[in-house]
Amino acid sequence: MKAYVVERLGGPDVMELRDVPVPQPGPGEVRVKVQAVGINFADALTVAGEYLTETKLPYTPGMEFAGVVDALGEGVSGVQVGQLVACLGGSGSLAEYATLPAASLVPVPQSFTPAQAAAFPVSYFTAYHALQTLGRGQAGEWVLVQAAAGALGTASIQLAKAMDMKVIALASTEEKLQIARDLGADVTILQDDPERVQKVRDAAGGKGVPLILEVVGGSRFQESLKMCASRGRIIVIGNASREAATLHPAALMKRNQTVTGLWLTSLMFDREASAQAARALSELVGSGRVVPQVGPQYALADAPRAFQDLLDRKTTGKVIIEP
Numbered sequence: 001m002k003a004y005v006v007e008r009l010g011g012p013d014v015m016e017l018r019d020v021p022v023p024q025p026g027p028g029e030v031r032v033k034v035q036a037v038g039i040n041f042a043d044a045l046t047v048a049g050e051y052l053t054e055t056k057l058p059y060t061p062g063m064e065f066a067g068v069v070d071a072l073g074e075g076v077s078g079v080q081v082g083q084l085v086a087c088l089g090g091s092g093s094l095a096e097y098a099t100l101p102a103a104s105l106v107p108v109p110q111s112f113t114p115a116q117a118a119a120f121p122v123s124y125f126t127a128y129h130a131l132q133t134l135g136r137g138q139a140g141e142w143v144l145v146q147a148a149a150g151a152l153g154t155a156s157i158q159l160a161k162a163m164d165m166k167v168i169a170l171a172s173t174e175e176k177l178q179i180a181r182d183l184g185a186d187v188t189i190l191q192d193d194p195e196r197v198q199k200v201r202d203a204a205g206g207k208g209v210p211l212i213l214e215v216v217g218g219s220r221f222q223e224s225l226k227m228c229a230s231r232g233r234i235i236v237i238g239n240a241s242r243e244a245a246t247l248h249p250a251a252l253m254k255r256n257q258t259v260t261g262l263w264l265t266s267l268m269f270d271r272e273a274s275a276q277a278a279r280a281l282s283e284l285v286g287s288g289r290v291v292p293q294v295g296p297q298y299a300l301a302d303a304p305r306a307f308q309d310l311l312d313r314k315t316t317g318k319v320i321i322e323p
């Protein structure tokens, strides 16, 4: 089968498409015929050698994907061959087949297309934990969503609106702001508007925003502190700017603000929080209030270009690769 192999980190160009043996599922594992791979900013940072964790080389990128179950390892029950599943593993899905523990399967409605299923787990579970588990968002409260037309941004707007929150969306182009408005964002502001800090504070009644989903980082982090209300919460989810940010903890004292980190990978080990998120998301999907936003779709051979387009801010929704 075809699979990408990365032997040294450095950027999308280090990804090589090779012929490798089809993997066999071990005990407790399933093999999935991969139909759609969701590409996250974290995948691009991992290939670049800039992610939170150390990567053992060689490796096959791709943490999130969907496809049909193709073979069951010993001891697997409750999963049918031929069933559409979404999968969240550490890596290994930029390939025609992938094996993973059955426990890492994410149930999805059989009505989802493979691309919708691959666009679901990372962005929607992260948005849920940001808005609910850690952010404790309330109906009627304002929330600031950065990179609002991206995969996480679009998921965050949909979930915030489903929670009856009021959304201020930031993004880099008018086209991206229109996507945010189409999903229900109440106020949209260009990411580079020179008046952005004041405009955000004004939009939230002049007192700043009670909840900020921070994904850009770098010098923008200081702006988030200024946009944030007294007793406001900033959930640090990402650092898309790839720049270092400075925070003097004492700066939080003056307006009693809270900064909380969020990493989905470690939250997945919190069984109670994960089960609660899965229940809530399943209801929202069932009611049609949450529809995964599928972005540009690329063939397997074009995966390096997909990674570069994501890094270059050219994409909206979830970037999908179809093996």
Ligand code: NDP
Pocket: 039, 040, 041, 042, 122, 123, 126, 147, 148, 149, 150, 151, 152, 153, 170, 171, 172, 173, 176, 191, 215, 216, 236, 237, 238, 239, 240, 241, 242, 262, 263, 264, 265, 310, 311, 312, 313, 314, 315, 316, 317, 318
């Ligand atoms: P997106 O689809 O949102 O794409 C990234 C977006 O970031 C771009 O489209 C761009 O939007 C914005 N951006 C802002 N500044 C820059 C910059 N200097 N360079 C590149 N992009 C920039 O990606 P994801 O949904 O995968 O991820 C969004 C963020 O959330 C990332 O920081 C990611 O690491 C984080 N994340 C973290 C998770 C966690 O567990 N902590 C889980 C999921 C995502 P625009 O052009 O509008 O500014």
